[in-house]
Amino acid sequence: MNSVTVRTLLVRGMLAGLGAGVLAFVFAFLVGEGPVDAAIAFEEAGSHEHGHGGEELVSRTVQSTAGLATGVLVFGVAIGGIAALAFCFALGRIGRFGARSTAALTALAGFLLLYLLPILKYPANPPAVGNPDTIGKRTILFVGMIALSVLLGIAAILLGRKLAPSWGNWNATIAAGVAFVTVVAVVMAVLPEGDNTPKGFPATDLWEFRVASIGLQAVLWAAFGLLFGFLAERVLEPKRARDEVASLAV
Amino acid sequence: MAQSTAAPTPTTQTLAPLPLRAVAPWAVFVGILMLVLLYFVGAEQGATALVSGEGVHEWVHDARHLLGFPCH
Numbered sequence: 033m034n035s036v037t038v039r040t041l042l043v044r045g046m047l048a049g050l051g052a053g054v055l056a057f058v059f060a061f062l063v064g065e066g067p068v069d070a071a072i073a074f075e076e077a078g079s080h081e082h083g084h085g086g087e088e089l090v091s092r093t094v095q096s097t098a099g100l101a102t103g104v105l106v107f108g109v110a111i112g113g114i115a116a117l118a119f120c121f122a123l124g125r126i127g128r129f130g131a132r133s134t135a136a137l138t139a140l141a142g143f144l145l146l147y148l149l150p151i152l153k154y155p156a157n158p159p160a161v162g163n164p165d166t167i168g169k170r171t172i173l174f175v176g177m178i179a180l181s182v183l184l185g186i187a188a189i190l191l192g193r194k195l196a197p198s199w200g201n202w203n204a205t206i207a208a209g210v211a212f213v214t215v216v217a218v219v220m221a222v223l224p225e226g227d228n229t230p231k232g233f234p235a236t237d238l239w240e241f242r243v244a245s246i247g248l249q250a251v252l253w254a255a256f257g258l259l260f261g262f263l264a265e266r267v268l269e270p271k272r273a274r275d276e277v278a279s280l281a282v
Numbered sequence: 283m284a285q286s287t288a289a290p291t292p293t294t295q296t297l298a299p300l301p302l303r304a305v306a307p308w309a310v311f312v313g314i315l316m317l318v319l320l321y322f323v324g325a326e327q328g329a330t331a332l333v334s335g336e337g338v339h340e341w342v343h344d345a346r347h348l349l350g351f352p353c354h
Contacts, residue, residue: 035304042308064348090340103323103345110319117309124299131297147350156350159343170352171329245348268297 037267042116044263049112052255053105060104060248065096067241071158074233078160104248112256115142119264126189127201131268132261139257141185147249149181149216150174154226156245158237161229170226180219188212324351 072092090099119138129137154174162170192208199207229238266273324346326332327339339346339354346353 034301035308038300038305038308042312060345060348065344068344068347089336090343095340095344099341100344100348103342103349106319106342107323107345107349110316110323113312113316117305117313120300120305120308121302124297128296134297151350154352156347157352158347159353162352162354164354167352167354168329171325174350174352175325241347245350248348249350 038120040267041120041264042113044267045112045116045119045260046109047112048256048260048263049108049110049115050105051108051259052112052252053108055255056108056248056252057101057104059251060100060244061096063247064241064244065100067237067244068096068158070234070237071160071241074237075160078230104252108252108256111142111146111252112260115139115256116260118142119260123268126193127196130272131265135261135264136257139253139260142256143249143253145181145185146178147253148246150177151242151245153177153220153223156242157227157229158241161233161238162227166227173223173226177220177223181216184212184215184219324349328353 069092115138118141119135122138123131123134126134126137154170154177188208188211191211192204195204195207322338323342327336328346328351343353
């Protein structure tokens with residue numbers, strides 16, 4: 033249990049992220065491209081003064097296939113590496129969990145802290161929604177919201193760990209959870225609003241786009257957590273992994 | 283049977299934490315590398331640009347929108 037273990041887990045985390053990225057790409061291609069195309073059609077029907085009209089650097093076909101795959105796979109590898117590192121810190125420190133449950137909890141935390149909470153305040157937007165002039169401000173707010181939710185999430189975990197010996201695991205987890213939700217709610221209320229949706233943008237398209245975005249991230253994190261748990265168990269608990277396979281064969 | 287000192291069953295074996303000193307160098311080095319990857323997928327040629335032009339932005343355009351990043 034040393035640096036070599038960390039390296040092995042890191043490599044496996046990035047591989048699990050790559051595998052999860054493949055599934056997430058398939059989901060995004062099937063479910064997400066429709067709403068993206070609808071938004072681009074709205075954009076082109078409207079103002080021609082700016083945007084992606086005119087000369088096309090990358091065709092829509094490439095954007096929706098190779099481009100989408102590149103982005104999602106690189107994202108998958110990156111979050112796989114980061115989550116594997118978080119897993120190395122969490123292992124044996126957040127309660128009596130084995131490799132697979134720690135992996136699943138790490139992935140759940142990643143989905144909530146890196147995606148779901150930030151987009152509750154600053155939702156994912158399709159093309160044509162969002163003013164190009166405010167991209168800098170919106171990026172800072174989005175990244176800031178991610179940083180805050182991660183910091184508050186870590187604080188909640190530390191608080192829960194501190195309370196657990198005297199309060200018991202259930203009570204400590206509930207107390208830390210309530211404190212976390214309360215502080216996050218205050219932070220969201222205080223942070224400035226994002227952009228408004230342009231007038232006339234179809235509400236159905238916006239809803240379908242956002243559901244596709246949530247689905248993409250849910251597929252990615254769920255697949256990562258389960259796949260990485262399988263791979264990590266074989267490193268950390270080889271006997272248990274062998275017993276599971278043996279019990280399948282009976 | 284009433285004793286609570288039962289031997290742990292093999293399925294509830296607690297895993298020893300990895301020493302922080304073993305994790306920290308990987309966390310710093312690979313962590314930064316992963317953040318650079320996220321930057322290129324999520325923000326390059328959007329809010330800021332290290333590479334001029336629109337190539338990176340246009341290539342990962344759909345992924346950037348669907349992953350939830352502000353795109354343009």
